[in-house]
Amino acid sequence: MNNLSQMRIQKPAHEIFEAFVDPEKIGKFWFSSSSERWEAGKTVTLKYEEYDAQGEIRILEIQEHQKIIFLWAGNHKVTITIVQEEKGSTVVKVKEEGFDETNENVISQLLDNKEGWVYMLTCLKGYMEYGVDLRAALVK
Amino acid sequence: MNNLSQMRIQKPAHEIFEAFVDPEKIGKFWFSSSSERWEAGKTVTLKYEEYDAQGEIRILEIQEHQKIIFLWAGNHKVTITIVQEEKGSTVVKVKEEGFDETNENVISQLLDNKEGWVYMLTCLKGYMEYGVDLRAALVK
Numbered sequence: 001m002n003n004l005s006q007m008r009i010q011k012p013a014h015e016i017f018e019a020f021v022d023p024e025k026i027g028k029f030w031f032s033s034s035s036e037r038w039e040a041g042k043t044v045t046l047k048y049e050e051y052d053a054q055g056e057i058r059i060l061e062i063q064e065h066q067k068i069i070f071l072w073a074g075n076h077k078v079t080i081t082i083v084q085e086e087k088g089s090t091v092v093k094v095k096e097e098g099f100d101e102t103n104e105n106v107i108s109q110l111l112d113n114k115e116g117w118v119y120m121l122t123c124l125k126g127y128m129e130y131g132v133d134l135r136a137a138l139v140k
Numbered sequence: 141m142n143n144l145s146q147m148r149i150q151k152p153a154h155e156i157f158e159a160f161v162d163p164e165k166i167g168k169f170w171f172s173s174s175s176e177r178w179e180a181g182k183t184v185t186l187k188y189e190e191y192d193a194q195g196e197i198r199i200l201e202i203q204e205h206q207k208i209i210f211l212w213a214g215n216h217k218v219t220i221t222i223v224q225e226e227k228g229s230t231v232v233k234v235k236e237e238g239f240d241e242t243n244e245n246v247i248s249q250l251l252d253n254k255e256g257w258v259y260m261l262t263c264l265k266g267y268m269e270y271g272v273d274l275r276a277a278l279v280k
Contacts, residue, residue: 008279107250110251118254123262140146
């Protein structure tokens with residue numbers, strides 16, 4: 001069981017890749033901070049100050065400008081695929097795997113997860129295309 | 141079974157209410173067009189040109205600047221509640237009801253529905269706060 005979300009962004013793939021891996025940029029569209037540049041094998045601490053939350057991710061694989069795979073949240077595997085298109089746009093795909101179908105709360109877990117990824121991707125689009133900050137506005 | 145999504149937007153409630161009901165505004169953050177101003181008792185045609193889609197909604201109730209209730213998609217009931225906060229911000233809550241728990245595709249229906257509402261709310265935030273257009277970028 002997995003959750004897949006995909007967004008088209010009018011920017012080249014290498015700029016979008018940098019937005020994820022560069023700790024100076026993540027605070028413009030997702031977490032408030034990232035402890036260091038994302039590289040394969042690293043464990044990175046992500047903080048979300050507005051929600052008083054933090055967690056670690058373990059980066060399994062990086063393909064420059066194309067793919068990022070990491071583990072978080074109880075060994076859920078997240079694959080971010082960055083696909084450059086012909087006319088200068090890019091499709092960003094986020095797939096999260098590892099949901100336990102037998103858990104009685106799996107539907108609400110999937111919905112929360114979907115909410116988070118779609119929100120992040122739309123914030124990323126706003127930041128990349130217009131430089132605007134739409135973060136920290138989901139109300140739970 | 142229902143789906144609830146909530147977003148904080150740094151604009152007053154009456155401006156957000158107008159963005160939904162005024163056919164000149166909906167095309168900046170949601171459907172490409174709305175056939176007329178939303179009022180209780182009306183049936184309104186919404187088009188989404190980019191996805192070659194259209195549908196009708198039946199407006200059940202309007203509370204000026206506070207609430208919009210309509211039916212769509214097989215009698216699903218949608219309630220949009222617009223809650224003004226003290227410091228000038230507003231929380232927009234969207235609840236959709238009517239999912240059939242016995243349908244074998246109910247989880248994917250809920251996830252698609254969650255994706256659509258979170259995307260619309262984030263586009264609304266971008267439009268209201270910065271005047272930017274983030275529409276028609278979800279890839280299915």
